[in-house]
Amino acid sequence: MSKEKLNYESAVAELEQIVKDIEYGEISVDDLSEKIKRSAVLIKFCKQKLKSTEEDVAEILKDMSEDK
Amino acid sequence: MSKEKLNYESAVAELEQIVKDIEYGEISVDDLSEKIKRSAVLIKFCKQKLKSTEEDVAEILKDMSEDK
Amino acid sequence: MSKEKLNYESAVAELEQIVKDIEYGEISVDDLSEKIKRSAVLIKFCKQKLKSTEEDVAEILKDMSEDK
Amino acid sequence: MSKEKLNYESAVAELEQIVKDIEYGEISVDDLSEKIKRSAVLIKFCKQKLKSTEEDVAEILKDMSEDK
Amino acid sequence: MSKEKLNYESAVAELEQIVKDIEYGEISVDDLSEKIKRSAVLIKFCKQKLKSTEEDVAEILKDMSEDK
């Protein structure tokens, strides 16, 4: 699966769908591995995104503090 | 019987049918062995499927935890 | 009598007929020995069939337990 | 008279006929000895037949029980 | 008259004829004696026949009993 099209919102939406599907037993065991692998990709992507955003925030705020 | 066509859902469905047939005595002794052997194949297949899925899940969740 | 053609169902059916015939005295003393011998063959066959099936069951369940 | 052709059913039937014939006086004194000799043969045959059948049956049933 | 040709049935029949003849007086005195002589022969034959038959039966039945 290519990452190019991923963005956080759509990744989270997809994750929510997967979680819902798993929660409501809408996923067959046959598909489960695939879905879980996909979840892992999505969660990893999201975490990276959060981390980079967090870094951005820290960086910016550091800059701002120095500007004082 | 070749495994290629098997998937968990169909295997479980087949198992349910066999279990029902055996449970309600709808099966002749002549077919019983065959059915039991078939059950064993199906159960084994399903267990392997579950096990591999479980491993996948564990792997993924391990990855996810490490990503934190 | 060759065993090739025997199966449990037909063996049981034949046995039932013999038992019925003996019960209702539909059998001559001349045939009795023969019929009883035949019954013995059939019962032996059936018991073997049951036993082998039972062994199959045991085998399968052993497999299942080990797979856990 | 050769025994080969004898069977229990026909032997009993023949005996019954002889007894009936004698009872209804349908038999001349001239033939009586002969008939009685025949009856003796038949009775002997029947008894032997019954005895052997009984033994056969007992033996077989014993075997069947032991097969358990 | 030679004995060889005699049998119980014909002897009894002849006896019956003689008795009948005598009773209805159709017989000459000359013949009468003859007839009476003949009767004696016949009766003797019959008695002997009966006796031997009785002995035969006894013998056979004795044998049968022993066979038991």
Place this chain on the structure above:
Amino acid sequence: MSKEKLNYESAVAELEQIVKDIEYGEISVDDLSEKIKRSAVLIKFCKQKLKSTEEDVAEILKDMSEDK
């Protein structure tokens, strides 16, 4: 982003909107970095604005004389 159009009031308004958006989760993670970068620009601008002014007396005097 060019500074020409910025003024303190619109900058603050924009900042307040961003704060509100972030507070109420109206901003996707995808946009968050961008928004935070923008905030940094705006905050920097505002802080600088408090400590600097570009007004020029000569300019005003010139304007006044032109108006007359």
Place this chain on the structure above:
Amino acid sequence: MRTKLVSLFFQNMSEIPSKYYTLSKVAASLQSVIRREYSQYYWIKAEISRLNFYPKSGHCYPDLVEKDHAKVLAQMRAIIWSRDYFRINADFVKKTGRALDDGMEILFKAKLEYSPTHGFSLMIVDVSAEFVLGKMALDKKLTLERLKTEGLYYRNKEVKFPVLPQRIAIISVDTSKGFHDFINIIDNNTRGYKFFWMLFPALLQGDGAVQSIIQQLQQIKSVQHHFDMVAIIRGGGGDVGLSCYDHYDLSSEVANFPIPVISGIGHSTNETLVEMVAHYNPITPTDLAYFLQQKFDNLAVGIEEIQQAILAYSKDSLLEKNNQLSDFSRIINSETLSIMEYQANRLSRFGHIVQHSSLLLLEKQRSKLDLFIYNMRANSSRLILEGPQKVVSLENRLKQSVVSLVHKNEKDIKHFEEKIQLMKPENLLKKGYSLTLFAGKPISSTNSLKEGDILQTQLFEGKIESKITKIRKK
């Protein structure tokens, strides 16, 4: 007015009267009449058109006037001697907040005096501060009502105060202490805020102040885009000369001003109209400076708060997102495990059912086979037992029937034997029966006999021969 008088003087120059008095004579006459007729002190109401205070001597020579609108009804000079003036003015200032000044209508106690050299004058010995006070209050009240009626009162207040009140048009004078206090504070604030200000000098008190300030306001208006606000700053002037700020023209100009006007006039008495209609009135220039500084402080704090809020909310948001992801992980983990467990149990259950049911099925079949065996054994035995009975019964029947057959025949034979025994001729003859023979043959009818035939009769013992004597036919 002076110009008019001068022109009249030149018009009348050509006519020279024959009789005339010397000026001193006229003046002496006037002086005596006035001394006689106006010996008392009177309370008089008039307007001071000019106060004419001479600081060196300390005397005042006010020009008094009474007008009906623009028309002068009367005018007169007055004198307030130095000693009176200081007393009067001090009291006046104390009570009204303003010094005696040009254009002021006053009620004063005076004595009419005439001096040949100086002419008429009213020697003022007292001025009623209360009168002026009442007059001022009335004027102020009327002006206030007018401003309200005209919808001006709140107009400047309604002008949006700039978020960043950084550029200030200052109406003041360079010499004002208030002004210096103000710029000193804003220019030298410790936080490094930068204000831009420009001084628009104006009179700050007295009647001239109204026009002067209005003029500067108009100047400012022409370049209003350069400014965020106007500050009217006065200071150190005490409470004197503030009545200009109750003036309608100035008040309405301020009220109507397109950008906020802040007043820092600095006094301790009642708020003036200008201050009332001004956007904000911190009263003293220092307060105004601190007000602005406070505004900047607030802005700085606001920005700081925004910064903190962005930081905090971003962190919250990111934390929340992180938690959401953790939740996802956790749910996926737990749900998957429960699916696994459920499926594993299901498989186990299948296994057990297969086992249990199969064994049950096999057991049932086994019982069935056992039942077969049982039935076979029972029924075979019955069958086998029935056989001998039948055979034995046949055997018995055979025995009996043979015996009875032999007996019957023996009986038959005996019967024959007996019958034949009875029929032996010797036995008949013995009983008396005899046998009649003819020609050696037994006869039983008369048919072949004739009389005279010789018949032989056989008796049991012996024979007889006899002749037939008579034949009787049947």
